[in-house]
Amino acid sequence: MLTELLSRWPLIQQIKTGADGTGVESMSERTRNLRPKTDGAQVAKSICPYCGVGCGQLAFHKNGKLISIEGDPDSPISRGRLCPKGADTFELHTHPGRLQKVKYRRPYSTKWEDLDLDTAMDMVSDRLWESRERTFQEKDEKTGDLIMQTKAIAHLGGATLDIEENYLIKKFFTVGLGMVCISNQARI
Numbered sequence: 060m061l062t063e064l065l066s067r068w069p070l071i072q073q074i075k076t077g078a079d080g081t082g083v084e085s086m087s088e089r090t091r092n093l094r095p096k097t098d099g100a101q102v103a104k105s106i107c108p109y110c111g112v113g114c115g116q117l118a119f120h121k122n123g124k125l126i127s128i129e130g131d132p133d134s135p136i137s138r139g140r141l142c143p144k145g146a147d148t149f150e151l152h153t154h155p156g157r158l159q160k161v162k163y164r165r166p167y168s169t170k171w172e173d174l175d176l177d178t179a180m181d182m183v184s185d186r187l188w189e190s191r192e193r194t195f196q197e198k199d200e201k202t203g204d205l206i207m208q209t210k211a212i213a214h215l216g217g218a219t220l221d222i223e224e225n226y227l228i229k230k231f232f233t234v235g236l237g238m239v240c241i242s243n244q245a246r247i
Contacts (some may be wrong), residue, residue: 097127104131107145110219112136114145125153187212189235213240 063074065071072084083091100119105128107114108183115134128149132139141148151157161179162171174182198204216225218241223242232238 097129100126107137107141107148109142109144109148111217114141115139116141116145116148125149128152187236195237208237208239210239212236212238212240214242216241217242 069087070087073079077082078084097119100121103118103120105118107116114137115131117129117131118125119129123169130137130139130141130145130224137145160173163174163179163182164171190211191209194209196206196208199206214228215247216228220228221241229241232241
């Protein structure tokens with residue numbers, strides 16, 4: 060029994076094989092059986108949401124739960140490297156102190172209140188539509204030309220939007236709502 064125990068000891072393995080101690084001979088049974096936390100997880104390719112660079116990320120998930128977010132080595136932009144904010148994406152999404160509700164402060168109020176997402180989205184859409192209706196111009200006052208626009212509403216898109224998303228946003232907001240003030244973070 061003692062002989063068997065000693066034969067598994069990494070130093071004895073190194074002496075017996077003549078290896079330099081940097082390979083499997085230096086591993087114990089426990090370390091041989093270790094697996095990365097992403098072992099057996101599914102992976103989804105993603106883009107870091109924080110700035111306009113568009114670094115690639117790999118989001119690992121298992122059983123419907125996010126387990127890790129890492130840099131994507133196949134990304135031609137970042138080649139697997141992430142800045143401190145991008146490298147901390149996992150914690151920013153899973154930290155127990157992360158806000159999970161919409162915070163709203165009513166006009167002239169000194170305190171914030173929690174709103175559910177549906178109520179907040181209804182408030183935004185109601186205000187957007189009210190502003191459009193109040194400021195929409197069908198014709199130019201000087202020339203009488205048909206213009207169908209509003210200058211009271213603007214849209215600023217995020218720089219991580221791809222060209223297709225920007226195209227759809229431009230079409231929806233200009234044709235659908237008549238907005239003329241549309242830009243993107245990448246242009247700022």
